[in-house]
Amino acid sequence: MCSARSTAHKPVPWLVPGEAFPPVSQAWGEADAAPGLLAAGGALDVDSLLLAYRHGIFPWFSAGQPILWWSTSPRMVLQVDAFRLHRSLRKTIANFVGNKSAEVRFDTQFYDVIRGCSGSPRPGQSGTWIVSDMVQAYEALHQAGYAHSVETWIDGQLVGGLYCVAIGNAVFGESMFTRVPDASKIALAALVCFCRVNGIPLVDCQQNTAHLASLGAREMPRSVFCEQVAVNARLPGPTWQFDRHYWNALQPQPLASP
Missing domain, CATH: 3.30.70.3550 (Leucyl/phenylalanyl-tRNA-protein transferase, N-terminal domain)
Structure with a gap:
């Protein structure tokens, strides 16, 4: 944004x-x-x-x-079944999954993730919208169990990730950051896998960007979006943990061995 x-x-x-x-x-x-x-x-x-x-x-x-x-309005939304796994990203994720020193974690370093997003440079921006008041607000939301971090780790180092808001089965993407190529895309792919496994149909992306569109996000009428949020937010939410076998939700070729 x-x-x-x-x-x-x-x-x-x-x-x-x-x-x-x-x-x-x-x-x-x-x-x-x-x-x-x-x-x-x-x-x-x-x-x-x-x-x-x-x-x-x-x-x-x-x-x-x-x-x-x-x-x-309209609202940019990623229908998780429409996520585009381009050949280069599939190869990157396959290498990541096959690397014993690489893993995805949820909610182990939320504070570092949101600060990483806050300090990440954005094309055409001279500052950040993730100001200190926002950081404190989403940290409180995390402590209350409604904000989550999806973290990409390599060799014991946090190299990228994203944070999101989740109310029941309604998930709202907020921001991503990366310190090595494609680390944020790996985190997004992990979130897509998690959503597919847990029956979460979409991730809110808020506004249209070329980057999001390249990954399969599309615009949705606000009225339809709000109706879906109302339904999904009333459903019991999943346990926010990531299992490496969730990568197999990126079919057709499994990425994680049994």
């Missing part, structure tokens, strides 16, 4: 902490200065974040800005 866009030229609803969000249908449209912008203010506490995600809303703002809440 890029830095938050200008909010000039149109009033934005201002929330006090604990106030309900406006309906997502009131978010700014494509003709407005910041499509998807819904509200400003409020708080980044666990209850507010859970309420937001359950309604297809997410926070996104830069340093010096108030908390800004967004609900983009």
Whole structure:
């Protein structure tokens, strides 16, 4: 995600902490200065974040800005069955799975992962939207059991990963980082495997990027997305652990031996 866009030229609803969000249908449209912008203010506490995600809303703002809440339309979503495993990535993952010193872990270094994402340079950006308030908010969400890290480890070193939010069977991707080539893609592929094994149909990607599209993500009408979130969030969520045999969900060729 890029830095938050200008909010000039149109009033934005201002929330006090604990106030309900406006309906997502009131978010700014494509003709407005910041499509998807819904509200400003409020708080980044666990209850507010859970309420937001359950309604297809997410926070996104830069340093010096108030908390800004967004609900983009259409919504970029990765249907896990549509994940594109290009030949080069399949080879990279096969080598990773075959390396006894390489593994995927969940939730062992969440704090390092979110800070890695915060400090990761982004094309066309001079700063980060993962400001200190956001880091603290998602650390609290992690402690409450709703935010998770998917970590790529090689030779005992954390080399990349991603973090996401999960409410029941609704999963919302947030950000990735990498310190070696393709480490973040390996983490995303591991998340896809985990979702396939546990019957999680999609991962929210929030906004359209060429990188996400190349991996199979596609746009979905916001109304459809919100309906699916409402259904999936009510389902009992899986245990967030990764087994190496989950790699076999990347069929047709198994990657992990029995």
